[in-house]
Amino acid sequence: LTKPFLAGRSVLVTAGPTRESWDPIRFLSNRSSGKMGYALAAAAAEAGAQVTLISGPVALETPLGVHRIQVESAQQMCDAMLVQVAAMDILIACAAVADYRPVKQATQKIKKTHQGLTLELERTPDIVEQLSNLADKPFIVGFAAETEHLETNASRKLKHKGLDMIAANWVREGQGFEVDDNALTVLWHGGKVDLPRTSKTQLARTFIKLIAEHYHAKGPA
Ligand code: PMT
DSSP states (O other): OOSSTTTTOEEEEEESBOOEESSSSOEEOOOOOSHHHHHHHHHHHHTTOEEEEEEOSOSOOOOTTOEEEEOOSHHHHHHHHHHHGGGOSEEEEOOBOOSEEESOOOSSOOOOOSSOOOOOEEEOOOHHHHHHTSSSOOEEEEEEEESSOHHHHHHHHHHHTTOSEEEEEEOBTTBSSSSSEEEEEEEETTEEEEEEEEEHHHHHHHHHHHHHHHHHHHOOO
């Protein structure tokens, strides 16, 4: 592939964590910094795509030429993706969406007592699974952050979530969440490749090229 290999294509990238509030001050979240997703958005824009980035709360600048939509909760990310998805050729779901949210959100600050506190949690919508059931769906690339059984878990998510590709991401010292470097094992139906550890910027460029090759090979839906 020669640049710009994604010219004329629309790419939706999700990045960062979501926040699930239980009162106006406190929330549940995770360690995603948004670095991997923002690097992917930048690399897709470099490759000539029109890029929309749906982002949870992170402390990063919007990459050049990228249209950013800011959200906070999993439900807001889901709603924003449902609005955008019809116009997209490729979806890259890199966000670390919270799997659980508090059942109740207090309208006022919950005052502490001498007792412990139990929060009741419910599942958030599984966004990519929902989108993969649409009749007119884009080429969907998911991520799987794992601390054990990396390929088994990722390959299960590839099938269950109806994805075209999945990037399996070890959560280990020095790679994965928060840091500047990462390594990925990318799986698709019938193949896989290891993308060795490097900066998220460089890794994103290699991965975007791989996604484009598979997208072009699959042809229009
Ligand atoms: O942001 P950084 O600090 O740079 O870190 C990057 C990263 C480690 C967050 C990223 O590379 C990564 O692995 N992202 C996915 C993390 C994750 O939470 O994966 P998961 O196994 O929970 O989810 C699997 C897939 O389903 C993901 O594509 C996710 O976006 C999607 N999902 C998950 C839950 C949910 N309710 N809805 C979803 O769509």
